[in-house]
Amino acid sequence: MGKKGGKKKDGKKPEPQEEIDPDLKELSVPNLRDRIDAFQYRFVKISKDRNYMQLEKDMVNRFYDITKSEVKQIEAELLDMDSRMEMLERDHRVLIKVHEQKVQNLEYEHKESRRQVHTDGEEAISEERKMHSDRVKDMSSEKLLIKKDLREQQLQNEEDVRMMRVGFAKNLMKLRENFDHNHQTLLQQYEQQVEELKIDMELRRKVEIHEIEERKNQHINDLLRNHQEAFDEIKAYYNDITHDNLQLIKNLKDEIQDMKDREKKNQKKMQVLTQENKDLSEPLQKKLEEQKELEEKLKSYTKDKMALKNLRAHNKQLEEKTTEAKQEYRGTEEKYRKLDKEREDLSRRFQKAVREIARKAELGKNAVLEKKLEALTAQFDEKQAQLTEVLTVAKLDPTIVASVTKKLEQLLGTKNRQIKDLQHEVHQCTKAYNDTIRVYETKLPNLGIESEEIGFEEIQSATSRMPARLVAKAN
Template structure:
């Protein structure tokens, strides 16, 4: 369907093309060259557009044709699959029908076998029922006979049991009669014994009561006699007591009278003494005021004493603390002393090696300074000789002033180089001197730090060399 529609569109476009061409030719005759050019451009654009549309339509046609072919192929594949599925279904149905027929045949065989089994079971059931009925009738007769035998046995056993029960009852009655007779005899005997014992107990208790009454009367009479004697003794003691009190009171009255007279005389004496004491108090009032002021001063001092005591406690606490610190310091001192001994030993070792190193440094410095001074003196002599020789050569050769000036400038350059060398040598001498002095000061400070006295350091014989340099550290000296 798709390709036919596209062919119709192409044919219609082909049929419409000639009228457009005729219109264009008519227009070419009427319009000018510019319009023809414009129309040509428009026609080219239309042609390009038509070509694009044709290409697009052709592409769509090819795409649709491709889809159509793919779909037709898929439809063919699906039809083939459907046909194969139909064949499979037919085969399965045929197979199912065969299986159904087979199972139906099996069911028929099973039903036939089941009917035969039922018939056999029915026949066997009838025979077994007859046998069971016959056996049951025989067993029933046997059980009836056995039941009659058991019943007769039970009747005989019941008769014998009744007979034995009657005999046992007779025996029990006889035994009960005998026991009653024995109990009556024992009761009579016990009653007689109890009555005799009761009479004996009554007689004993009566006798004991009489004895107790007699003893109580005797104790009562004895107690009455003791009370009477005690009463007489107490009455005599009371009489003596009151007589003694009366005598004591009379003596006390006499003593009190004497004391009253003495107290009167003592009161008069006290009056006289009070007068004297009053006079004495008037005389002691001033010393009392002085004493009171002294007491106040002492109380103030007592307050100060409390403060002093508190200060003393603080001082003692501080003393204890200082004592503890002293112990710690002593321990620290001991540790430092041991460390000092170790450092002193190290100092001795360093002292031994220091002298050698100082002597070696001094020797090298002296040698180097001597060499530098010799070089300096030799160069100075060479310079003076060279200047004299130059002057002699100039005067002898009678050179031109320009040549003499050139020669002089050359000699000046040589002299300048020599002077620079001399300055460098002087700098090296100064630097070596500075290094020696710095080394000496550094070693001296190390020895002072190690505890070597300055006198020992001065006695070693190492003196700093004279120099115009400062005492700052030199570049060659590394301070510790």
């Protein structure tokens, strides 16, 4: 390095070269080839885009030329149309003048015809008035004649009406006479018919009365005959009943005699039975007392039996609960073993992670390992909480739990102290590493080596920039 610095002092400059991008200097050969391929791909793409844009530009220019020629053609057509419009406007003015002349001629002709029509109308009106006056005179004379004829016609009609009234009165008298005569004849005829009907109805009434009397007599005879037959039947029925009752009375008398005999025999038996009853009453009383005692015992027996049954059921439930508690205890014990195993595994992993952190601290990955350490610590705390929950669910002896927790706390205390010692060592190593880099950065430029060429970076740490071996150890 000293020789290199001497050469620089001698002033020998290297050959001029193109400046290379510092980003490209740090790339490897495969990365550079990838960059070259990417740049070539971009170059091809850009050239294609340029050709496409050139085609678009040529097309736009072509469209512009076509549009320009079309504009010129349209302008020529517009000029032609303007000339045509001027010609049409001139012709239109001429036509308007001709039309105005025609209108003036027509107005003059209209005035003349109007004047002629007015004179003709006045002459026609005067003639019409004369004709109207003559017609009125004729009509008035005709009216007088019509009135005269009407008066004569009215007189004639009044005479005719009077004659017709006289004729109607005569005819009415004749009709009344005919009606009265017919009415009298009809009355006589109907009175004769009524008399004949009365005679016929009287005969019919007599015949019907005779028939009704015959039917009544026949019905009375039938009733008498039926009554006699029913009376004979009832008489025979009651005779049979009387005979049967007499026979029944005789039989009942015989039965009464038999019953009296049986009653005497039963009285004798009753006396014997009463004597036997008296003899058996004392043993019966004793047996009844024994029965009461046995019933009392039976009542207590049922109660004892129910109590025994309840006790057996309660005992069975207690046994089931005991088995369940044992199974639960085994399960919790198994969980405790698993959690203890996981805790030991976590502690081993934790120690391994700590060792890994101590090993990788020299390589500049302290921050990542600290995050991992925090995650493992959180996981360890979670497992510790699960362990406490299992211990509470297991309902173990408090002394055992206290001893186990005390041992765990002691173990964790030792592990925590080891962790703190390792963290202190990590901080010391980080501090030494950073101090070494800072020394290199201050010394190497004096030897002609730039700081960018060193390639080392400081590790982020909470330590200060004081001299080494001054990191305080956490208690």
